[in-house]
Amino acid sequence: ETGVTQSPTHLIKTRGQQVTLRCSSQSGHNTVSWYQQALGQGPQFIFQYYREEENGRGNFPPRFSGLQFPNYSSELNVNALELDDSALYLCATSSRGLETQYFGPGTRLLVL
């Protein structure tokens, strides 16, 4: 088990709503990356935060946004939810300059 925690574990929303997902870093890790994993697929990179700023972004629209806090924890916000946003959302933490990323258990989001 990694020290990465995520909340909530499951969430059901309706199309058009907004959602906030949370991630707490493993001790000593200052970088947080978020990934979206659709059913039966590999995780897809959404964005990464380091020193409370976005440090890289994948091919996701601006309605996907995030925050990182001074304690390195992070939030993923998704506005105007669409049915295709239904997925497992994973956060992964790492130490800046080191490649190894450790994943949390994920938040399963269902959009109806």
Added chain:
Amino acid sequence: QQQVKQSPQSLIVQKGGIPIINCAYENTAFDYFPWYQQFPGKGPALLIAIRPDVSEKKEGRFTISFNKSAKQFSLHIMDSQPGDSATYFCAASSQTGANNLFFGTGTRLTVIP
């Protein structure tokens, strides 16, 4: 465009067999190649990783073989056990950028007792 291609999609082996999962990539900037294991309802867990200056790495029953010229790498699981039944993902990243991981599409492994 899939940056890392993985095969096979699924694999069934008998207990004690040696499943092999293959991955290929195009981006020569990739310099870190991890393998993750994922059980249903869980996040991916790092199994083993390799850098391109090494052709093989072993950790316990897991071995990565790496062919830099062919831009391919594979995972071998020695003496496979029913508890190894899971989905396995290869991935790649580059230090130039955010070190974000590009994942393959996954291989669902079933080990029959």
